[in-house]
Amino acid sequence: MSSNAYIARQPIVNDKHQLYAYELLFRHSASAQSARIDTDVDAGITVIANALLNMGTEWLLKGKLAFVNMEASMLMSSFSTLLPPEKVVIEVLETVHVTPEVLERLAELQSAGYRFALDDYSYLPETEKLLDFASYVKLDVLAHTPAELADMVRKIRKYPVKLVAEKVETPEQFRHCQSLGFDFFQGYYFAHPENLAAKIINPVHATVVQLLEMVRKEADAKDLEVMFKKDVALTFKLLRYINSAGFGLSCEVQSIRHAVSILGMQPLYRWLTLLLVTAGGAPTMPTLARTAITRGRLCELVGKSCLPKGDQDNLFIVGVFSLLPAFLEMPMEQVLERIVIPEKMIDALADRTGIYGPFLSLAEAVESGDTEELEKLALSLMMTPDKISQAHLQALAWVEQLGLD
Secondary structure: OOOEEEEEEEEEEEOOOOEEEEEEEEOOOOOOOOOOOOOHHHHHHHHHHHHHHHHOHHHHHOOOEEEEEEOHHHHHOHHHHOOOOOOEEEEEOOOOOOOHHHHHHHHHHHHOOOEEEEOOOOOOOOOHHHHHOOOEEEEEHHHOOHHHHHHHHHHHOOOOOEEEEEOOOOHHHHHHHHHHOOOEEOOOOOOOOEEEEEEOOOOEHHHHHHHHHHHHOOOOHHHHHHHHOOOHHHHHHHHHHHOOHHHOOOOOOOOHHHHHHHHOHHHHHHHHHHHHHHOEOOOOOHHHHHHHHHHHHHHHHHHOOOOOHHHHHHHHHHHHHOOHHHHHOOOHHHHHHOOOOOHHHHHHHHHOOOOOHHHHHHHHHHHHOOHHHHHHHHHHOOOOHHHHHHHHHHHHHHHHHHOOO
16 A cells, blocks of 8 residues: 555635635545546545544644545445544535435434535436535536526525535636625635645554454453554554544543543444555554554553553653654654644653653663663663663563564
Protein backbone atom coordinates (compact mmCIF):
# COMPACT_ATOMS: atom_id res chain seq x y z
CA MET A 1 0.00 0.00 0.00
CA SER A 2 1.19 3.56 -0.69
CA SER A 3 3.16 5.23 2.06
CA ASN A 4 1.15 8.42 1.59
CA ALA A 5 -2.50 9.34 2.01
CA TYR A 6 -4.06 11.73 -0.50
CA ILE A 7 -7.28 13.66 -0.36
CA ALA A 8 -8.62 16.83 -1.95
CA ARG A 9 -10.88 19.36 -0.35
CA GLN A 10 -12.92 21.98 -2.19
CA PRO A 11 -14.43 24.94 -0.33
CA ILE A 12 -18.16 25.54 -0.07
CA VAL A 13 -18.81 29.23 0.59
CA ASN A 14 -21.71 31.52 1.39
CA ASP A 15 -22.82 34.48 -0.74
CA LYS A 16 -20.12 36.65 0.84
CA HIS A 17 -17.40 34.18 -0.23
CA GLN A 18 -16.89 33.12 3.40
CA LEU A 19 -15.84 29.52 3.97
CA TYR A 20 -18.68 27.32 5.23
CA ALA A 21 -17.53 23.74 4.59
CA TYR A 22 -15.25 21.50 2.54
CA GLU A 23 -16.21 18.72 0.18
CA LEU A 24 -13.68 15.92 0.65
CA LEU A 25 -12.68 14.18 -2.58
CA PHE A 26 -10.70 11.03 -3.28
CA ARG A 27 -7.29 11.42 -4.94
CA HIS A 28 -4.78 8.75 -5.94
CA SER A 29 -1.73 11.02 -5.97
CA ALA A 30 -0.53 14.43 -4.78
CA SER A 31 -0.71 15.92 -8.30
CA ALA A 32 -4.03 14.38 -9.40
CA GLN A 33 -6.60 16.88 -10.64
CA SER A 34 -9.43 14.37 -10.57
CA ALA A 35 -10.21 10.99 -9.04
CA ARG A 36 -9.04 7.76 -10.62
CA ILE A 37 -11.58 5.42 -9.06
CA ASP A 38 -11.93 1.65 -9.35
CA THR A 39 -15.26 1.70 -7.51
CA ASP A 40 -17.24 4.30 -5.58
CA VAL A 41 -16.95 2.06 -2.52
CA ASP A 42 -13.14 2.12 -2.71
CA ALA A 43 -13.17 5.91 -3.04
CA GLY A 44 -15.56 6.28 -0.10
CA ILE A 45 -13.56 4.02 2.18
CA THR A 46 -10.33 5.79 1.23
CA VAL A 47 -11.76 9.24 1.98
CA ILE A 48 -13.07 8.11 5.37
CA ALA A 49 -9.82 6.32 6.19
CA ASN A 50 -7.70 9.31 5.24
CA ALA A 51 -9.93 11.76 7.10
CA LEU A 52 -10.15 9.63 10.23
CA LEU A 53 -6.95 7.66 10.43
CA ASN A 54 -4.19 9.28 8.40
CA MET A 55 -4.84 13.02 8.48
CA GLY A 56 -7.25 13.70 11.32
CA THR A 57 -10.46 15.68 11.06
CA GLU A 58 -9.15 18.68 13.01
CA TRP A 59 -6.14 19.31 10.80
CA LEU A 60 -8.10 18.57 7.64
CA LEU A 61 -11.27 20.55 8.34
CA LYS A 62 -10.05 23.39 10.57
CA GLY A 63 -13.37 23.37 12.41
CA LYS A 64 -15.54 23.38 9.26
CA LEU A 65 -18.10 20.83 8.06
CA ALA A 66 -17.08 18.00 5.73
CA PHE A 67 -19.29 16.95 2.83
CA VAL A 68 -18.46 13.30 2.04
CA ASN A 69 -19.79 11.44 -1.02
CA MET A 70 -21.46 8.08 -0.45
CA GLU A 71 -22.97 5.69 -2.94
CA ALA A 72 -25.53 3.05 -1.92
CA SER A 73 -23.13 0.35 -0.66
CA MET A 74 -21.20 2.79 1.49
CA LEU A 75 -24.42 4.32 2.78
CA MET A 76 -25.72 0.92 3.85
CA SER A 77 -22.42 -0.14 5.47
CA SER A 78 -21.22 0.42 9.03
CA PHE A 79 -18.39 2.58 7.68
CA SER A 80 -20.88 5.41 7.17
CA THR A 81 -21.19 5.86 10.95
CA LEU A 82 -17.47 6.15 11.69
CA LEU A 83 -17.30 9.85 10.91
CA PRO A 84 -18.58 12.18 13.67
CA PRO A 85 -22.12 13.41 12.81
CA GLU A 86 -21.39 16.90 14.16
CA LYS A 87 -18.65 17.33 11.56
CA VAL A 88 -20.09 15.55 8.56
CA VAL A 89 -22.74 15.99 5.89
CA ILE A 90 -23.31 12.78 3.95
CA GLU A 91 -23.63 13.50 0.22
CA VAL A 92 -26.06 11.00 -1.26
CA LEU A 93 -24.81 10.51 -4.81
CA GLU A 94 -27.18 10.81 -7.74
CA THR A 95 -26.46 7.13 -8.55
CA VAL A 96 -28.29 5.99 -5.38
CA HIS A 97 -31.64 4.41 -6.31
CA VAL A 98 -34.51 5.36 -4.04
CA THR A 99 -35.60 2.05 -2.52
CA PRO A 100 -37.42 1.26 0.75
CA GLU A 101 -34.10 -0.03 2.13
CA VAL A 102 -32.29 3.21 1.31
CA LEU A 103 -35.05 5.32 2.85
CA GLU A 104 -34.97 3.18 5.99
CA ARG A 105 -31.19 3.58 6.21
CA LEU A 106 -31.46 7.36 5.82
CA ALA A 107 -33.97 7.40 8.67
CA GLU A 108 -31.56 5.38 10.87
CA LEU A 109 -28.65 7.67 10.14
CA GLN A 110 -30.78 10.76 10.64
CA SER A 111 -31.85 9.52 14.06
CA ALA A 112 -28.15 9.09 14.89
CA GLY A 113 -27.60 12.78 14.13
CA TYR A 114 -26.33 12.67 10.54
CA ARG A 115 -27.32 15.26 7.95
CA PHE A 116 -27.63 14.72 4.20
CA ALA A 117 -26.94 16.61 1.00
CA LEU A 118 -28.42 15.39 -2.27
CA ASP A 119 -25.65 15.56 -4.85
CA ASP A 120 -26.35 16.63 -8.47
CA TYR A 121 -30.02 16.51 -7.62
CA SER A 122 -32.74 16.34 -10.29
CA TYR A 123 -36.32 16.97 -9.20
CA LEU A 124 -38.20 13.83 -10.31
CA PRO A 125 -41.14 11.90 -8.83
CA GLU A 126 -38.84 9.03 -7.77
CA THR A 127 -36.28 11.35 -6.10
CA GLU A 128 -38.73 13.63 -4.32
CA LYS A 129 -38.88 11.30 -1.29
CA LEU A 130 -35.22 12.06 -0.61
CA LEU A 131 -36.09 15.68 0.09
CA ASP A 132 -37.76 14.63 3.36
CA PHE A 133 -34.31 13.69 4.68
CA ALA A 134 -32.18 16.41 3.11
CA SER A 135 -30.59 19.37 4.86
CA TYR A 136 -28.83 20.47 1.67
CA VAL A 137 -29.58 20.07 -2.03
CA LYS A 138 -26.74 20.52 -4.52
CA LEU A 139 -27.63 21.57 -8.07
CA ASP A 140 -25.18 21.39 -10.97
CA VAL A 141 -25.20 24.84 -12.60
CA LEU A 142 -23.60 23.55 -15.81
CA ALA A 143 -26.09 20.71 -16.26
CA HIS A 144 -29.17 22.97 -16.52
CA THR A 145 -30.25 26.02 -18.46
CA PRO A 146 -30.99 29.15 -16.40
CA ALA A 147 -34.73 28.50 -16.84
CA GLU A 148 -34.45 24.86 -15.74
CA LEU A 149 -32.41 25.90 -12.74
CA ALA A 150 -34.99 28.51 -11.72
CA ASP A 151 -37.81 25.96 -12.08
CA MET A 152 -36.01 23.41 -9.90
CA VAL A 153 -35.24 25.98 -7.23
CA ARG A 154 -38.92 26.97 -7.12
CA LYS A 155 -40.02 23.34 -6.61
CA ILE A 156 -37.37 22.52 -4.01
CA ARG A 157 -38.12 25.64 -1.97
CA LYS A 158 -41.23 23.88 -0.64
CA TYR A 159 -38.81 21.93 1.57
CA PRO A 160 -36.75 23.36 4.48
CA VAL A 161 -33.38 22.77 2.81
CA LYS A 162 -30.31 24.85 2.02
CA LEU A 163 -29.45 25.12 -1.68
CA VAL A 164 -25.88 24.67 -2.87
CA ALA A 165 -24.90 25.72 -6.40
CA GLU A 166 -22.22 23.36 -7.78
CA LYS A 167 -19.73 24.01 -10.60
CA VAL A 168 -20.02 27.76 -10.46
CA GLU A 169 -17.24 28.89 -12.81
CA THR A 170 -17.95 32.52 -13.72
CA PRO A 171 -19.07 35.74 -12.00
CA GLU A 172 -22.20 35.69 -14.16
CA GLN A 173 -23.18 32.20 -12.95
CA PHE A 174 -22.55 33.28 -9.35
CA ARG A 175 -24.76 36.37 -9.69
CA HIS A 176 -27.52 34.33 -11.38
CA CYS A 177 -27.45 31.74 -8.56
CA GLN A 178 -27.50 34.56 -6.01
CA SER A 179 -30.60 36.01 -7.65
CA LEU A 180 -32.31 32.60 -7.44
CA GLY A 181 -31.70 32.48 -3.70
CA PHE A 182 -28.97 29.83 -3.40
CA ASP A 183 -27.51 29.65 0.11
CA PHE A 184 -24.07 28.25 -0.67
CA PHE A 185 -21.75 27.97 -3.65
CA GLN A 186 -18.99 25.69 -4.90
CA GLY A 187 -16.88 25.70 -8.03
CA TYR A 188 -13.77 26.91 -9.83
CA TYR A 189 -14.92 30.53 -9.56
CA PHE A 190 -14.15 30.29 -5.84
CA ALA A 191 -11.42 27.66 -5.64
CA HIS A 192 -10.14 24.52 -7.32
CA PRO A 193 -9.90 21.44 -5.11
CA GLU A 194 -6.78 21.60 -2.94
CA ASN A 195 -4.77 18.38 -2.87
CA LEU A 196 -3.43 17.36 0.53
CA ALA A 197 -1.05 14.57 1.47
CA ALA A 198 0.00 12.93 4.71
CA LYS A 199 2.49 10.22 5.48
CA ILE A 200 0.80 6.97 6.50
CA ILE A 201 2.02 4.66 9.23
CA ASN A 202 0.08 1.46 8.79
CA PRO A 203 -0.72 -0.96 11.60
CA VAL A 204 0.37 -4.56 11.28
CA HIS A 205 -2.35 -6.51 9.48
CA ALA A 206 -2.11 -9.50 11.82
CA THR A 207 -2.45 -7.30 14.92
CA VAL A 208 -5.65 -5.72 13.60
CA VAL A 209 -7.11 -9.15 12.81
CA GLN A 210 -6.25 -10.38 16.29
CA LEU A 211 -7.81 -7.29 17.88
CA LEU A 212 -10.99 -7.76 15.86
CA GLU A 213 -11.30 -11.29 17.18
CA MET A 214 -10.68 -10.11 20.76
CA VAL A 215 -13.26 -7.31 20.43
CA ARG A 216 -15.78 -9.73 18.94
CA LYS A 217 -15.35 -11.91 22.05
CA GLU A 218 -15.55 -8.78 24.28
CA ALA A 219 -12.11 -9.23 25.76
CA ASP A 220 -11.11 -7.31 28.85
CA ALA A 221 -9.92 -3.72 28.23
CA LYS A 222 -6.62 -4.58 29.94
CA ASP A 223 -5.90 -7.32 27.36
CA LEU A 224 -6.90 -5.02 24.50
CA GLU A 225 -4.46 -2.42 25.83
CA VAL A 226 -1.61 -4.94 25.66
CA MET A 227 -2.43 -5.61 21.99
CA PHE A 228 -2.56 -1.91 21.15
CA LYS A 229 0.84 -1.41 22.76
CA LYS A 230 2.32 -3.80 20.20
CA ASP A 231 1.70 -1.35 17.39
CA VAL A 232 2.76 2.31 17.18
CA ALA A 233 0.30 3.09 14.37
CA LEU A 234 -2.66 1.64 16.27
CA THR A 235 -1.91 3.70 19.36
CA PHE A 236 -1.44 6.90 17.37
CA LYS A 237 -4.60 6.43 15.31
CA LEU A 238 -6.80 5.37 18.23
CA LEU A 239 -5.91 8.36 20.39
CA ARG A 240 -6.26 10.81 17.50
CA TYR A 241 -9.66 9.33 16.64
CA ILE A 242 -11.05 9.36 20.19
CA ASN A 243 -9.75 12.89 20.83
CA SER A 244 -11.21 14.32 17.62
CA ALA A 245 -13.74 17.09 18.17
CA GLY A 246 -16.55 14.86 16.96
CA PHE A 247 -16.66 13.01 20.28
CA GLY A 248 -17.25 16.24 22.19
CA LEU A 249 -15.27 15.03 25.20
CA SER A 250 -14.70 17.51 28.02
CA CYS A 251 -11.12 16.31 28.54
CA GLU A 252 -8.47 14.58 26.44
CA VAL A 253 -8.28 10.80 26.56
CA GLN A 254 -4.74 10.03 27.64
CA SER A 255 -4.49 6.25 27.96
CA ILE A 256 -5.24 3.38 25.62
CA ARG A 257 -7.46 1.65 28.18
CA HIS A 258 -9.47 4.83 28.71
CA ALA A 259 -9.93 5.23 24.95
CA VAL A 260 -11.13 1.62 24.58
CA SER A 261 -13.62 1.99 27.44
CA ILE A 262 -15.04 5.26 26.11
CA LEU A 263 -15.34 4.05 22.53
CA GLY A 264 -17.18 0.83 23.39
CA MET A 265 -16.91 -2.57 21.74
CA GLN A 266 -19.20 -2.09 18.73
CA PRO A 267 -17.75 1.27 17.61
CA LEU A 268 -14.24 -0.10 18.24
CA TYR A 269 -15.05 -3.11 16.04
CA ARG A 270 -16.22 -0.83 13.20
CA TRP A 271 -13.11 1.33 13.55
CA LEU A 272 -10.83 -1.71 13.44
CA THR A 273 -12.68 -3.01 10.39
CA LEU A 274 -11.88 0.21 8.57
CA LEU A 275 -8.24 -0.14 9.64
CA LEU A 276 -8.20 -3.71 8.36
CA VAL A 277 -9.21 -2.77 4.81
CA THR A 278 -6.64 0.03 4.68
CA ALA A 279 -3.76 -1.55 6.62
CA GLY A 280 -0.49 -2.72 5.17
CA GLY A 281 0.80 -6.24 5.63
CA ALA A 282 3.80 -5.14 7.70
CA PRO A 283 5.04 -2.12 9.67
CA THR A 284 6.50 0.72 7.63
CA MET A 285 9.79 0.46 9.52
CA PRO A 286 10.01 -2.59 11.82
CA THR A 287 13.22 -1.51 13.59
CA LEU A 288 11.86 1.96 14.26
CA ALA A 289 8.60 0.49 15.58
CA ARG A 290 10.54 -1.72 17.99
CA THR A 291 12.60 1.27 19.18
CA ALA A 292 9.48 3.39 19.72
CA ILE A 293 7.71 0.73 21.77
CA THR A 294 10.84 0.01 23.81
CA ARG A 295 11.23 3.72 24.52
CA GLY A 296 7.59 3.99 25.57
CA ARG A 297 7.88 1.00 27.90
CA LEU A 298 11.11 2.33 29.44
CA CYS A 299 9.49 5.71 30.15
CA GLU A 300 6.54 3.89 31.71
CA LEU A 301 8.73 1.68 33.93
CA VAL A 302 10.90 4.56 35.13
CA GLY A 303 7.76 6.53 35.97
CA LYS A 304 6.51 3.76 38.27
CA SER A 305 8.83 4.89 41.05
CA CYS A 306 7.44 8.41 41.34
CA LEU A 307 4.24 8.94 39.33
CA PRO A 308 0.65 7.62 39.61
CA LYS A 309 -0.77 5.06 37.17
CA GLY A 310 -2.39 7.60 34.85
CA ASP A 311 0.90 9.40 34.35
CA GLN A 312 2.67 6.10 33.73
CA ASP A 313 0.23 5.39 30.87
CA ASN A 314 0.95 8.85 29.49
CA LEU A 315 4.68 8.20 29.65
CA PHE A 316 4.28 5.13 27.45
CA ILE A 317 2.49 7.24 24.83
CA VAL A 318 5.04 10.08 25.11
CA GLY A 319 7.85 7.60 24.50
CA VAL A 320 6.16 6.04 21.48
CA PHE A 321 4.99 9.35 19.99
CA SER A 322 8.47 10.87 20.32
CA LEU A 323 9.45 8.89 17.21
CA LEU A 324 6.42 9.90 15.14
CA PRO A 325 8.48 12.49 13.21
CA ALA A 326 10.59 9.62 11.86
CA PHE A 327 7.52 7.57 10.97
CA LEU A 328 5.69 10.46 9.33
CA GLU A 329 8.76 12.18 7.88
CA MET A 330 7.83 15.60 9.23
CA PRO A 331 8.96 17.86 12.09
CA MET A 332 7.47 17.31 15.54
CA GLU A 333 5.84 20.73 15.27
CA GLN A 334 3.72 19.50 12.35
CA VAL A 335 2.98 16.18 14.08
CA LEU A 336 1.59 18.04 17.10
CA GLU A 337 -0.76 20.00 14.83
CA ARG A 338 -2.42 16.72 13.88
CA ILE A 339 -3.07 15.15 17.25
CA VAL A 340 -5.03 16.24 20.32
CA ILE A 341 -3.13 15.40 23.50
CA PRO A 342 -2.71 17.07 26.92
CA GLU A 343 -0.40 20.07 27.28
CA LYS A 344 2.01 18.21 29.54
CA MET A 345 2.54 15.59 26.83
CA ILE A 346 3.05 18.32 24.24
CA ASP A 347 5.68 19.96 26.47
CA ALA A 348 7.65 16.72 26.64
CA LEU A 349 7.41 16.00 22.91
CA ALA A 350 8.10 19.54 21.77
CA ASP A 351 11.08 20.46 23.92
CA ARG A 352 11.52 17.79 26.64
CA THR A 353 10.07 20.04 29.37
CA GLY A 354 7.24 19.65 31.89
CA ILE A 355 6.59 16.70 34.15
CA TYR A 356 7.25 14.07 31.42
CA GLY A 357 10.22 15.76 29.72
CA PRO A 358 13.00 14.34 31.95
CA PHE A 359 11.69 10.78 31.50
CA LEU A 360 11.80 11.09 27.72
CA SER A 361 15.28 12.67 27.82
CA LEU A 362 16.40 9.83 30.07
CA ALA A 363 15.17 7.18 27.62
CA GLU A 364 16.98 8.96 24.78
CA ALA A 365 20.18 9.08 26.84
CA VAL A 366 19.91 5.32 27.44
CA GLU A 367 19.57 4.71 23.69
CA SER A 368 22.47 6.97 22.77
CA GLY A 369 24.78 5.60 25.47
CA ASP A 370 25.39 9.10 26.86
CA THR A 371 26.59 8.06 30.35
CA GLU A 372 27.11 11.59 31.64
CA GLU A 373 23.60 12.72 30.63
CA LEU A 374 22.11 9.48 31.96
CA GLU A 375 23.66 9.97 35.41
CA LYS A 376 22.52 13.61 35.57
CA LEU A 377 18.93 12.78 34.60
CA ALA A 378 18.77 9.73 36.87
CA LEU A 379 19.89 11.89 39.79
CA SER A 380 17.21 14.52 38.98
CA LEU A 381 14.59 11.76 39.21
CA MET A 382 16.17 10.38 42.42
CA MET A 383 17.16 7.13 40.73
CA THR A 384 20.49 5.37 40.18
CA PRO A 385 21.94 4.50 36.75
CA ASP A 386 21.77 0.83 37.78
CA LYS A 387 18.02 1.18 38.37
CA ILE A 388 17.63 2.73 34.91
CA SER A 389 19.65 -0.07 33.30
CA GLN A 390 17.44 -2.63 35.01
CA ALA A 391 14.32 -0.88 33.70
CA HIS A 392 15.82 -0.81 30.20
CA LEU A 393 16.44 -4.56 30.29
CA GLN A 394 12.86 -5.10 31.49
CA ALA A 395 11.58 -2.94 28.61
CA LEU A 396 13.63 -4.90 26.06
CA ALA A 397 12.39 -8.21 27.50
CA TRP A 398 8.78 -6.96 27.41
CA VAL A 399 9.07 -5.99 23.76
CA GLU A 400 10.54 -9.40 22.94
CA GLN A 401 7.51 -11.05 24.58
CA LEU A 402 5.20 -9.05 22.33
CA GLY A 403 6.44 -11.04 19.33
CA LEU A 404 6.62 -8.10 16.94
CA ASP A 405 8.75 -9.89 14.31
